[in-house]
Amino acid sequence: MNIHDLTRTLNRHNDSRIVLLVADGIGGLPQEPGGPTELEAAATPHLDALAARNVSGLLNPVLPGITPGSGPGHVSVFGYDPLEYQIGRGVLEALGIDFDLGPNDVAIRGNFCTVDSSGIITDRRAGRIPSEASARLVEKLRSIRVEGAEICLEPGLDHRFVMVLRGEGFGGDVEDTDPQVADVLPLRPVPRNAASQRTAEVAEQFIAQAAEVLKNEQPANMLLLRGFARRPSMPTMQEVYGLKPAAIAVYPMYRGLARLVGMDILPKVADIEEQVHRLGEYWDRYDFFFVHFKYTDSAGEDGDFEEKVRRIEELDAHIPAIEALKPDVLIVTGDHSTPAKMSQHSWHPVPVVLAASTCRPDEATRFGESQCLRGGLGQIEARYLLPLALAHAGRLQKFGA
Amino acid sequence: MNIHDLTRTLNRHNDSRIVLLVADGIGGLPQEPGGPTELEAAATPHLDALAARNVSGLLNPVLPGITPGSGPGHVSVFGYDPLEYQIGRGVLEALGIDFDLGPNDVAIRGNFCTVDSSGIITDRRAGRIPSEASARLVEKLRSIRVEGAEICLEPGLDHRFVMVLRGEGFGGDVEDTDPQVADVLPLRPVPRNAASQRTAEVAEQFIAQAAEVLKNEQPANMLLLRGFARRPSMPTMQEVYGLKPAAIAVYPMYRGLARLVGMDILPKVADIEEQVHRLGEYWDRYDFFFVHFKYTDSAGEDGDFEEKVRRIEELDAHIPAIEALKPDVLIVTGDHSTPAKMSQHSWHPVPVVLAASTCRPDEATRFGESQCLRGGLGQIEARYLLPLALAHAGRLQKFGA
Structure with missing residues (x-):
């Protein structure tokens, strides 16, 4: 009690x-x-x-x-x-841009970053590109479609953006793809439990398509996701x-x-x-x-x-x-x-x-x-x-x- | 610990x-x-x-x-x-008249009330009849017998009395029969769990007999039970x-x-x-x-x-x-x-x-x-x-x- x-x-x-x-x-x-x-x-x-x-x-x-x-x-x-x-990091970021999170939404914090020709991270913040640059890139990313998921993207401050997965059966327990250090490859979005399997799959497909969309951008030619979270009930x-x-x-x-x-x-x-x-x-x-x-x-x-x-x-x-x-x-x-x-x-x-x-x-x-x-x-x-x-x-x- | x-x-x-x-x-x-x-x-x-x-x-x-x-x-x-x-209300009432509650007893607070010819409550407190009137009515109610249960009744202040069910298998989780408002029928004593099924049955039989015993009394021609509780262990x-x-x-x-x-x-x-x-x-x-x-x-x-x-x-x-x-x-x-x-x-x-x-x-x-x-x-x-x-x-x- x-x-x-x-x-x-x-x-x-x-x-x-x-x-x-x-x-x-x-x-x-x-x-x-x-x-x-x-x-x-x-x-x-x-x-x-x-x-x-x-x-x-x-x-x-x-x-x-x-x-x-x-x-x-x-x-x-x-x-x-x-x-x-x-309250997970992704949720706090989503709240911070006035995003009205639903109870089943998974919120994720995104960073644009720079990778070299072999995919290795050279700058985790893409030189802290200005917010307007982020906004333009987010607009491009909005063309991405993944079967069975609604993906909402909103630009944030500088190199940051917020991503929200909306749909059925998305758990919030997925590992960050941001390795927190440069000179390594981005990590894969690994689910921490069975309920988050679908979330990880959608994230992986989104990342693959994003890599294509961004490949000719400089310095922001890739992105990192972290803080996967659902809002607490x-x-x-x-x-x-x-x-x-x-x-x-x-x-x-x-x-x-x-x-x-x-x-x-x-x-x-x-x-x-x-x-x-x-x-x-x-x-x-x-x-x-x-x-x-x-x-x-x-x-x-x-x-x-x-x-x-x-x-x-x-x-x-x-x-x-x-x-x-x-x-x-x-x-x-x-x-x-x-x-x-x-x-x-x-x-x-x-x-x-x-x-x-x-x-x-x-x-x-x-x-x-x-x-x-x-x-x-x-x-x-x-x-x-x-x-x-x-x-x-x-x-x-x-x-x- | x-x-x-x-x-x-x-x-x-x-x-x-x-x-x-x-x-x-x-x-x-x-x-x-x-x-x-x-x-x-x-x-x-x-x-x-x-x-x-x-x-x-x-x-x-x-x-x-x-x-x-x-x-x-x-x-x-x-x-x-x-x-x-x-400590449930019934228990506190029983303690308040020095009743020595056993560990399996169910204590209940009773009120005499007034009902009209169709059984609808017109006064939840029977005009707050004096304690001596309650005592006389409680004495009459003591004639009631329900198979498998010992029923103890003690008068309280004004229109109140205390009822204690003693026996085997009496849970304490039963809804009040007192609807808390007049102009409606008394409620049935509904058990909240299987362990309190017997308690509710005994209460129901008691109430039916009490209605007979009290039917020619005025103004206290019916009773309401509430605060069913066993003492905490x-x-x-x-x-x-x-x-x-x-x-x-x-x-x-x-x-x-x-x-x-x-x-x-x-x-x-x-x-x-x-x-x-x-x-x-x-x-x-x-x-x-x-x-x-x-x-x-x-x-x-x-x-x-x-x-x-x-x-x-x-x-x-x-x-x-x-x-x-x-x-x-x-x-x-x-x-x-x-x-x-x-x-x-x-x-x-x-x-x-x-x-x-x-x-x-x-x-x-x-x-x-x-x-x-x-x-x-x-x-x-x-x-x-x-x-x-x-x-x-x-x-x-x-x-x-």
């Missing part, structure tokens, strides 16, 4: 609204010993007031020491066990929480992750101001809103402490407009930490503040990593955040008599 | 005494923003001294966000996983902890819950003063004592902040008499929170203080929710409290070489 078994039976409907604001990679580290983290350095009067009046804490996206990618990071704040619901938030959820995200990958758990995707927005506007616009039509803010992570990945501070302050300035909608539960957190000092995702627990009328106060007076250590939520697995939100929204009945 | 697998093999006997004082629903919330909780508002010099000298923390009865009923709340402070050992505290446990509780439901885990039930008591007296009386005959204090929960359920404060102070006044017995381990906690502000059980973690000579001190100087956040026990699942008590009592050997 797990938490979803409980929430499935205990959830009840009411007129409450829950807002989950995910500031991607918000958790950080001091740049210098003794210094503040990005969140602590930022002037965040509105987040501080939220933390002072409500309850805060720290979330572990996966397990201590485990650094999550964007997939597991979001899966867990959506209330799903990231070890149970794993996840119960929707409607099923496990009784919520009618919507996502408001600028970037397609986060819309895609939201789609995996059954969220409706609200019309496109360009920035946080438009996101908050959209929130108000759809306030009466949904009861759960996921709002994604990307730039805290981008700045962290760039190793730009000051920019991350600035982005946090930008986000803080929009908190009053969200509060003005009077959500019953407002949560601000991240999907993982991205300390500018490390220029990458990290395993450090993620600050969280939860605001509701049923919060038991704690001693935190500001929103920041060291204050969150004193927070009443303690340090918990991120997947328990959603059940807590439901509880504070009055949406969970008592367990047992 | 779970904690019981460890405690089964690691427990050892000594002459120590453990007292677990459960103040039902003790955890609370501030009535006003910035104010104290009930426990913080109460003058509790003795509990404060316990917390200052020992170790405190917060317990999660089930999982974050999950509000426990009395069943799961107690199961977990007794050291059992409340998701593994679930729980290993005793003797088996998993090597303890000889006793329960001292004013209310039958808590005596019943204690009986489920193998506690002996000490003779009846009327109030906390008599409970503490009973504790001293039996001090040499048991090594573990569960003392249950109900009124913190009752006041919380009534939404009466001041009364809950007063009840906490009443309890505090009896702490010295318990300490005078020199328990090796004294624990004061609750089975769940019942904030007066919410007038119901809640999911908020429950304050706990554990006093023993082997406590590592923490920074808590009083016993209250916000101080417990600084407590050395941290925030843990309530089911780990008993192993901690055993450890502090010197009753657990080293695990592994």
